[in-house]
Amino acid sequence: MFDVLDFGAKGDGVTDDTKAFEAAWATACKVRGSVMVVPAEFEFLVGPISFSGPYCQPNIIFQLDGMIIAPTNAKYWGSGLLWWIEFSKLQGITIRGSGVIEGRGSVWWTNNEPDELSLVLPKIKPTALRFYGSYNVTVSGITIQNSQQCHLKFDNCETVQVYNMTIASPGNSLNTDGIHLQNSRDVMIHHTNMSCGDDCVSIQTGCSNINIHSVTCGPGHGISIGGLGRDNSKACVSNITVRDVNLHSTMTGVRIKTWQGGSGLVQNIRFSNIRVTEVQTPIMIDQFYCDRSSCKNQTSAVALSGIVYENIKGSYTVKPVHFACSDASPCSDITLTQVELQPLQEHYHMYEPFCWQTYGELYTPTLPPIACLQNGKPTSNHILSDLDLC
Incomplete structure (x- = not known):
């Protein structure tokens, strides 16, 4: 088990914990059946990040019990990114737990000024959680809320299970699809509650x-x-x-x-x-x-x-x-x-x-x-x- 706190994450909702998450993943990636732990009762500010193979060991578990929050400062997003959190080219990846992925999307939906007034958020809005080119994917238990755009996307994936999870954004939040599927097969979605703007x-x-x-x-x-x-x-x-x-x-x-x-x-x-x-x-x-x-x-x-x-x-x-x-x-x-x-x-x-x-x-x-x-x-x-x- 690899706890992000052991890799330097602060979990105070203010400090940028992206590098700690990257370091924890780099270690977990090398161990078959490893568990990367995001512990409860902490808020982790994490910028755009990719947990990617294809050279990772199979059957890694991402245990999300705390909260991951997105930056609203435009400097994190450059000229625009297609995703905020991505898992790509993995064999057997599970995200589970009672935690929350909080996109803080209202600044994107309403064109409010971001944290720094001199910087404007890009027109390209990211998907909160994206899986690409992966086989045997499971997402359960977690909540994804207030996504910048789409909440959960599967692209070029095979054998996917999504269950016992919650997706929540206001009805007037633009283009916030709940679950988006493309070029994917053998997908089961059940016992999930979705409220969104698309x-x-x-x-x-x-x-x-x-x-x-x-x-x-x-x-x-x-x-x-x-x-x-x-x-x-x-x-x-x-x-x-x-x-x-x-x-x-x-x-x-x-x-x-x-x-x-x-x-x-x-x-x-x-x-x-x-x-x-x-x-x-x-x-x-x-x-x-x-x-x-x-x-x-x-x-x-x-x-x-x-x-x-x-x-x-x-x-x-x-x-x-x-x-x-x-x-x-x-x-x-x-x-x-x-x-x-x-x-x-x-x-x-x-x-x-x-x-x-x-x-x-x-x-x-x-x-x-x-x-x-x-x-x-x-x-x-x-x-x-x-x-x-x-």
């Missing part, structure tokens, strides 16, 4: 075999696949299960969003046992996603097929269902079972269910009736080209 879980291209269950989300933007296909890129997402989820006061519930002009395929998606409370739009597919003032119309699209919605119940405040699919590549094999969504109050400006180029089947009557879903398969469904195959 998607609670964001699933991007290159993801497959993702299982999310027993989580709560709110405030936030819901659980989203995408946006996919930005800047005419190819996107491939498959075998995603989201079940036994509670969403409250979120913008959307379960959403798939793609940009016009993309290619690729989203398939075999299941949303099951979803409870929504005061959610603006509980079920959404948006193949015309655009986060700018305008986006040009393009014909190609990421193809969507094999999407199951079952046992989705609760209250909405704007529209129960919104299916906006591409003209050139309609959504196919969309099935709904036991969907019961009630308007929260009649005085809201309510909209009826909306469907465009959406084909599939209602296995049970829905509330409200989704009469706009077209039965069967699209007649002119375009043949998938090599560009679309994943």
Whole structure:
């Protein structure tokens, strides 16, 4: 066991403990199954840091019981960094404990002046905790709060477990996704509470075999696949299960969003046992996603097929269902079972269910009736080209 206090960390919340953390990691990295300890009842000020392989021994445990706080002084961040705390190219890395990663993100969200008025924080905001190129990753027990941008990101990782943890930021904190997945597979996220200012879980291209269950989300933007296909890129997402989820006061519930002009395929998606409370739009597919003032119309699209919605119940405040699919590549094999969504109050400006180029089947009557879903398969469904195959 390697305690950061033994490597010179002060844990007073003021002294820069980055070098002590680096020294503790350099030693732990050499020992298979070692434990790097961040003890309880201390606050460690740590600047941008990377705990990296690939030459570390496997199965290292990062035992976080104290608090790690981010610097708000702009001099730490240079012209902008993509992450604050990173673990990269490791085999078997576990972060566990009852501690807190505190991003102190409010100075980034609101453009408040940082500690030194002469220095301005960079426009590029860091992700609080990022895992890159790692296998057999576990995160449990800890809290990540007030991230500068995304809270927890997995990029190019395989065999990941996240459970019994908390992610917490205000609903008005810009772009603070809870958990962001890209180019990762075999991921299990469960028994986790997320409140943030963007998607609670964001699933991007290159993801497959993702299982999310027993989580709560709110405030936030819901659980989203995408946006996919930005800047005419190819996107491939498959075998995603989201079940036994509670969403409250979120913008959307379960959403798939793609940009016009993309290619690729989203398939075999299941949303099951979803409870929504005061959610603006509980079920959404948006193949015309655009986060700018305008986006040009393009014909190609990421193809969507094999999407199951079952046992989705609760209250909405704007529209129960919104299916906006591409003209050139309609959504196919969309099935709904036991969907019961009630308007929260009649005085809201309510909209009826909306469907465009959406084909599939209602296995049970829905509330409200989704009469706009077209039965069967699209007649002119375009043949998938090599560009679309994943």
